[in-house]
Amino acid sequence: MDTDIKLRERNRGTTAARENQEGSSFDLTFSDLSYTVGKGETAKQILKQISGTFNSGKLTAIMGPSGAGKTSLMNILAGLKKNGIEGRVDVNGAERKFKTFRKQSAYITQQDHLLAHLSVEEYMLSAAHLKLGNEAPEKEKKLTIELIMKTLGLTNSLSTRVSCLSGGECKRLAIGLELIDNPAILFLDEPTSGLDSSSSLQCVAVLRDIAKTGRTVVATIHQPSTRLLDQFDQLYIVAGGSCMYQGPVNSLIPYLQSMNLRCPNHHNPADFAIDVASGEYGDVVFRLISGIENGRRIYQDNSSTSCVPSTSHDHEADEVDETEFMINSHLRTNKRGKNELSYGAPFHTQVAVLLRRTWCTIWREQILTTMRLTLHVCIAILIGLLYWQIGDDAHVIYNNAGMVFFNLIFILYAAMMPTFLTFNLEREVLVREHLNRWYSLKAYYLAKTLADIPFQIFFPTVYLIPVYLMTNQPLSIERFFMLWTIAICISLVGQGIGLFFGAAFDIPVASYFAPISCIPFLLVSGFMLKFEAIPSYLRWITYLSFLHYSFEGSMLSLYDGDRPPLSCSYSYCHFRYPIKFLELFDLSNSSYYLSVIGMMANFFVIRVAGYLVLRFKLRHVR
Numbered sequence: 171m172d173t174d175i176k177l178r179e180r181n182r183g184t185t186a187a188r189e190n191q192e193g194s195s196f197d198l199t200f201s202d203l204s205y206t207v208g209k210g211e212t213a214k215q216i217l218k219q220i221s222g223t224f225n226s227g228k229l230t231a232i233m234g235p236s237g238a239g240k241t242s243l244m245n246i247l248a249g250l251k252k253n254g255i256e257g258r259v260d261v262n263g264a265e266r267k268f269k270t271f272r273k274q275s276a277y278i279t280q281q282d283h284l285l286a287h288l289s290v291e292e293y294m295l296s297a298a299h300l301k302l303g304n305e306a307p308e309k310e311k312k313l314t315i316e317l318i319m320k321t322l323g324l325t326n327s328l329s330t331r332v333s334c335l336s337g338g339e340c341k342r343l344a345i346g347l348e349l350i351d352n353p354a355i356l357f358l359d360e361p362t363s364g365l366d367s368s369s370s371l372q373c374v375a376v377l378r379d380i381a382k383t384g385r386t387v388v389a390t391i392h393q394p395s396t397r398l399l400d401q402f403d404q405l406y407i408v409a410g411g412s413c414m415y416q417g418p419v420n421s422l423i424p425y426l427q428s429m430n431l432r433c434p435n436h437h438n439p440a441d442f443a444i445d446v447a448s449g450e451y452g453d454v455v456f457r458l459i460s461g462i463e464n465g466r467r468i469y470q471d472n473s474s475t476s477c478v479p480s481t482s483h484d485h486e487a488d489e490v491d492e493t494e495f496m497i498n499s500h501l502r503t504n505k506r507g508k509n510e511l512s513y514g515a516p517f518h519t520q521v522a523v524l525l526r527r528t529w530c531t532i533w534r535e536q537i538l539t540t541m542r543l544t545l546h547v548c549i550a551i552l553i554g555l556l557y558w559q560i561g562d563d564a565h566v567i568y569n570n571a572g573m574v575f576f577n578l579i580f581i582l583y584a585a586m587m588p589t590f591l592t593f594n595l596e597r598e599v600l601v602r603e604h605l606n607r608w609y610s611l612k613a614y615y616l617a618k619t620l621a622d623i624p625f626q627i628f629f630p631t632v633y634l635i636p637v638y639l640m641t642n643q644p645l646s647i648e649r650f651f652m653l654w655t656i657a658i659c660i661s662l663v664g665q666g667i668g669l670f671f672g673a674a675f676d677i678p679v680a681s682y683f684a685p686i687s688c689i690p691f692l693l694v695s696g697f698m699l700k701f702e703a704i705p706s707y708l709r710w711i712t713y714l715s716f717l718h719y720s721f722e723g724s725m726l727s728l729y730d731g732d733r734p735p736l737s738c739s740y741s742y743c744h745f746r747y748p749i750k751f752l753e754l755f756d757l758s759n760s761s762y763y764l765s766v767i768g769m770m771a772n773f774f775v776i777r778v779a780g781y782l783v784l785r786f787k788l789r790h791v792r
């Protein structure tokens with residue numbers, strides 16, 4: 171077949187991919203695997219001393235009734251779950267090493283979680299830069315992409331944005347992205363879910379072609395049609411956490427027959443097997459599990475002894491494979507160095523690619539970006555009209571302070587709200603890509619922080635200029651620059667809070683807690699309550715309050731620095747001298763620079779907290 175040849179060529183083709191995979195077709199064997207969740211009385215055993223083998227060059231389907239343990243099994247084999255597991259997982263007879271194994275395998279989740287605003291080509295290119303690194307020449311990356319796109323039938327969709335792709339195309343793209351660095355083992359969780367029958371067939375045919383090139387391809391699958399089932403080479407059926415059948419697809423019915431279970435004519439064998447596994451044909455599951463020795467044997471219909479041990483392949487060949495595997499791993503470790511073993515590209519390339527990709531995504535989120543811009547301009551004009559020309563009038567100086575405080579709250583919330591809403595969705599993309607070793611979390615987080623900075627400068631600037639001029643604040647570049655610095659700091663802090671809550675919680679919880687969490691800091695900002703009025707045992711909150719530092723910094727920008735007396739539109743104005751007004755807020759001895767440092771410290775702490783939460787979340791996914 172044409173695609174088969176191309177994939178084989180590619181398997182031999184690119185140097186980066188070759189380096190990664192040379193001589194490495196991996197047979198995955200697991201023995202006596204148990205998986206338990208919970209502890210003590212609530213402990214639940216999900217997998218029960220299950221064994222099996224998934225061979226290279228074969229497309230294997232894991233089937234079973236809902237809740238049987240298919241996803242749990244695959245997650246354990248893929249190395250995503252590490253706790254509560256007993257038993258052994260071997261690669262070519264040698265115990266699996268997590269770090270190398272995750273570089274050599276790819277996991278394609280049920281939901282595609284792709285960045286909607288990138289085109290197929292842009293996505294593939296960024297994946298190629300991240301996975302193949304700087305060593306692979308540009309031409310080679312393009313060739314790799316071209317071959318994968320041809321194989322997956324996506325050549326005509328190269329310039330289409332992900333948001334415009336069909337479900338089947340998204341699934342194929344998700345597969346294509348993981349094929350770039352030529353993983354030896356592909357795990358797919360329900361690759362056909364949500365696809366119609368022809369897209370499902372197309373998708374599984376692609377997987378079959380991929381398997382034919384020597385890779386080990388394992389997919390969980392729900393109720394496949396007879397045609398779809400025929401595409402698979404091997405079948406592994408899980409029932410209640412045990413293995414009920416393991417062997418070629420066309421040996422399933424003979425195996426069931428050997429246990430006196432006859433599949434009715436014109437009945438889909440997959441449906442029949444699932445019915446049996448669900449207990450609809452009486453208590454035969456135990457016999458089936460024993461017959462296949464809970465996965466220790468592979469059923470073969472064409473031999474006198476109908477079962478062969480699942481680890482029966484040639485022992486000598488095993489040793490050669492194992493040695494080759496060890497040598498290749500060793501070479502890779504030496505060549506790329508300790509750090510780079512896990513990721514295809516060096517840290518700076520990861521940051522650069524992610525930065526470009528994030529900018530592109532933010533820029534193309536046109537509705538959100540346009541709405542944010544419009545909102546900033548509209549609110550600025552409204553504030554300008556409401557507080558028209560009050561900046562130099564001592565009679566309405568309280569109103570001016572109120573306006574300053576409002577500006578801070580607006581900029582804070584305008585930066586925070588969109589961040590946690592968008593980041594929450596992006597988090598799933600991060601989980602998928604990070605687990606497949608595209609990049610490190612540090613690189614992602616740095617790129618995310620850097621990519622947002624221009625926007626956190628742009629929006630407060632667009633807001634502050636009209637407000638400053640319309641409300642007649644002192645016409646001094648220095649004062650404007652000081653106020654502008656504070657506005658940017660508060661915007662960055664707001665974005666950091668959004669990132670933290672977007673990382674920590676799902677949208678409903680984050681949208682409640684993120685705004686509420688700022689209230690204590692708002693209360694001690696110094697605008698609503700003087701420092702002396704705060705009970706001494708609560709004063710420490712003031713030192714943590716980014717709103718305290720930002721209010722302090724803003725007031726000092728406008729009223730400190732020997733500002734001349736204000737005009738007075740009434741017969742008597744108590745606060746004509748700005749210093750007197752600062753004294754009212756206990757700010758006469760405050761330092762603008764300390765306020766900026768306080769803001770910076772808040773920014774840093776919140777960013778680090780966001781990073782730690784994300785790291786915890788990513789570890790928890792496993």
Ligand SMILES: Nc1ncnc2c1ncn2[C@@H]1O[C@H](COP(=O)(O)OP(=O)(O)OP(=O)(O)O)[C@@H](O)[C@H]1O
Binds near residue numbers: 207216234238240241
């Ligand atoms: N962390 C957990 N805590 C408690 N129960 C769990 C946990 N993880 C999995 N389970 C349970 O283990 C069983 C197997 O789950 P798993 O997701 O592997 O099943 P599945 O065969 O993939 O099901 P489906 O086809 O419906 O996705 C289910 O009953 C599930 O509720």
